[in-house]
Amino acid sequence: MRRALRIVLLLARLALAGVFLWAAWGKIAAPDAFALAVYRYRILPSWAVNAFALWLPWIEVLAALALLAPGRRWRAAGAALAAGMLAAFTAAYAAALARGLSIACGCFTLRADAAAGGWTTLARNAALFALAAAVFADAFFDRRRRTPSPENP
Amino acid sequence: MTDGDVMRRGDFSNGWKKSFQSLEKWAWRTAVDAAVLLALAAALAAGVNAWKLRGGGSGGLPWAGDWDSYVESKALAAGIGIVTMRELADRVPSAVLDARPRELYRAGHVPGAWPCPAGDVDASLAEHVADLDPAAPVAVYCDGAACADSLEVALELKARGFARVGLYPGGWSEWTANGGAVETGETEAAP
Structure with a gap:
């Protein structure tokens, strides 16, 4: 049972890291298209849109790499970032839906002809959040048991 | 879930207070680590975007758009x-x-x-x-x-x-x- 859980958590880490690296790639390649997607959420003020669009994909990259780290210390930090981002993405998209905005997610594809995602997008983000939260809980709480000294992670 | 884990892992013997303190330390450590990653991401973004704006690659973006x-x-x-x-x-x-x-x-x-x-x-x-x-x-x-x-x-x-x-x-x-x-x-x- 415990072994099965380990495998599930390993797969969750690999999946999350893959998803984030894939998502970041398109955004780094086309920051202008991603900035437009961010702008269309109508959440950030005008001056912050570009800075956010430039910064976010690199957070995704580093969170993905940290999720793959063998040590629990960076894994916990990466999972915390991943869960935080997914919670924020889900909230942002839910807010857009609630305001009646029919916008593309801007999560993976930045194509101009992308369809608005709707509830499927929301459900997918929520599922990814659950995975990230599970990986975080494992890295964060388990670490305490195995390495009693915080100075020696 | 937290409570259940702590019980199963026998941390009870350390006492609740001690275990909470250590948890608090870990929380801080994780928060600082996450902040380090955020700062590193900002540095990478700035570096790559500066390189793109200087003509090293396509798709550079001004930091403050209008x-x-x-x-x-x-x-x-x-x-x-x-x-x-x-x-x-x-x-x-x-x-x-x-x-x-x-x-x-x-x-x-x-x-x-x-x-x-x-x-x-x-x-x-x-x-x-x-x-x-x-x-x-x-x-x-x-x-x-x-x-x-x-x-x-x-x-x-x-x-x-x-x-x-x-x-x-x-x-x-x-x-x-x-x-x-x-x-x-x-x-x-x-x-």
Whole structure:
């Protein structure tokens, strides 16, 4: 049972890291298209849109790499970032839906002809959040048991 | 879940207080680590973007964009909706108006679109969409995000009582760059 859980958590880490690296790639390649997607959420003020669009994909990259780290210390930090981002993405998209905005997610594809995602997008983000939260809980709480000294992670 | 884990792992023997203190330490450590990753991400973003802006790669972006003066912001402020390429391709609007000059329209336009060059709105409307229901959704486009003709026409339509006017900000450039269908000459079919 415990072994099965380990495998599930390993797969969750690999999946999350893959998803984030894939998502970041398109955004780094086309920051202008991603900035437009961010702008269309109508959440950030005008001056912050570009800075956010430039910064976010690199957070995704580093969170993905940290999720793959063998040590629990960076894994916990990466999972915390991943869960935080997914919670924020889900909230942002839910807010857009609630305001009646029919916008593309801007999560993976930045194509101009992308369809608005709707509830499927929301459900997918929520599922990814659950995975990230599970990986975080494992890295964060388990670490305490195995390495009693915080100075020696 | 936390409580259950702690019980199972026998941390009880350390006492609740001690275990909570150690948890608090870990929380701080994790928060600091996450902040380090965020700072590192900002440094990477700044470095790569500076390199792109200097010509090392395509797609550099100014850090502070002026989105308030973007045509979409002006349209929304005026009560004009935004139409996406997907909606245009799916023929969601009842009528599509091409706000570019007529020779550009004849050279190629979105299938089913009617010419309605800015500055000539009355004549164009009378010619092509005289019987259009003012409650029907209408979309307007021009070259792309940098042109203002579509916004001008959209505002005029709004002033003429059209309730659901939409702007397609990507315009002709986005439409063709993404493989949108092209019709040349005049539109034959009714919109």
